[in-house]
Amino acid sequence: MLHVLAAEVSSNAKIAIAIGLIVFIVLFFKLIVGFIKFCFRHPFIFIILLICGGLGFGFNFLLGGIIVIAALVGGVVFWLLNEFNQ
Template sequence: MALAMSDGAKFGIGVGVIVFILLFIKLIIGFIKFCFRHPILFILLLVFGGLGVVFNVLLAGILIIAVIAGFGIMSLFNGFDL
């Protein structure tokens, strides 16, 4: 299947994966910093379930940004010919 893909699609997938990995690492580091800077707020969010909601919303945002970046690169390399 990889042989049937165009170069633009390969670059698009590569860029999307790289963007996702970088933003995911940044999200994890940000959550660790948040835990140490605001321990009371962290415990309240953890107890009442808000921490998981916030993490999932931010993770979904990261995924959307990665897909848009990958699609943009794919379109650019394919000459905007879908």
């Protein structure tokens, strides 16, 4: 099924999807590195957030923001390549 979907997608759509994935991967690794730095710089706040459950909420909230940004970038690339007009 995936091969059929890949065959039907135009090259401009593949470019837009690839750019969206690249943006997501870069921002995801920046989020991971930022969380590790935060944990080492502020151990007391880290322990409080870990005990109260705020650390997982914060990570998921920021991860959701990254997904939205990646989707918006992919949509803008779709728009710039006139993929919506076909």
